Amino acid sequence: MTFELTAVVPSRGFDVTLDVDEGSTLALLGPNGAGKSTALGLAAGTLRPHDGEITLDGTRLAHARAGRTEAWVAPHRRRVALLAQDPLLFPHLSIRDNISFGPRAQGRPRREAAAAAARWLDAMDLVHLADRRPGALSGGQGQRVAIARALAAAPRLLLLDEPLAALDVDVTPALRQTLRRLLVGQTTIIATHEVLDALLLADEVAVVDDGRVVERGPTAEVLSRPRSAFAASIAGLNLVSGTWTGDGVVTASGGVVHGYASHPEVPVGAAMTAVFRPAAVALHLTDPHGSPRNTFRGTVRSVEPRGDLLRVRTDQLAADVTPQAVAELSLVPGRAVVGTVKAAEVDVYPV
Structure with missing residues (x-):
């Protein structure tokens, strides 16, 4: 394994074990406060474990026992890059100098750092912005610069903390595709609550909830056959x-x-x-004649747009129905409904 983490942080209710193979991407999926950012902070060195061990390429980055730190590598010596929602670019430096900062901070010669910056300016389609300051950039452009700066330092481990969450929806798809291309062969952990990030960027998914990993496996398997x-x-x-x-x-x-x-x-x-899929659920106001074997009685909690359909959530399930059906059945919050699903639409498997 390239990266391994076993850490306990009692103050945050965090007790997690993770590993990432060389050149692969692991997505940490979970709700806000689940522990995703804590895991990244431990890996980056901005947070110390109370107990546990963290290694990268066989080198021990941190080791602690009962609150006592027995081994510790400073964040700037870990060859780990952390990219958050806010690009945190240096406002007084040009885009070119922002990108070359990482290699220079590692002690690489000025000419070598400039060559790395030029390479990533080209890779991220930023050449025309090289001499500008961060204040002149859009949100999407700023995040591209932040990604280029992180990768120019040639990190052994790249950490992405909700990197697309703060961007406008019109620039997110293009940047996600750029990341998909750049992460090939780069050992990466991405923390997100967006399913598309996991589907398009990650080889594996670890579902984190309440400071624990509750599910782990290949991305397609976890998202098509979830156990949490x-x-x-x-x-x-x-x-x-x-x-x-x-x-x-x-x-x-x-x-x-x-x-x-x-x-x-x-x-x-x-x-x-x-x-089973929400599209497989039919909603009724009373038990339908000749109803399928699976029947769920409940109360409508919310109705929200879902493409050309409306997603109706009850206290038991979600159903995707047409606007016409919502109007005809008066599916408003508080309405008692009966949801039915054909057995052939339900996939059953061991936990």
């Missing part, structure tokens, strides 16, 4: 957990969800998860 409620929510899926009866998943409330079990050999009583 947060992963299901960001993937836009409904998730119901319970135990296997041999014919369905029985929930804590006693309801049973039937679906396609990809692991038919699972023993009765095993923990199982049922997942």
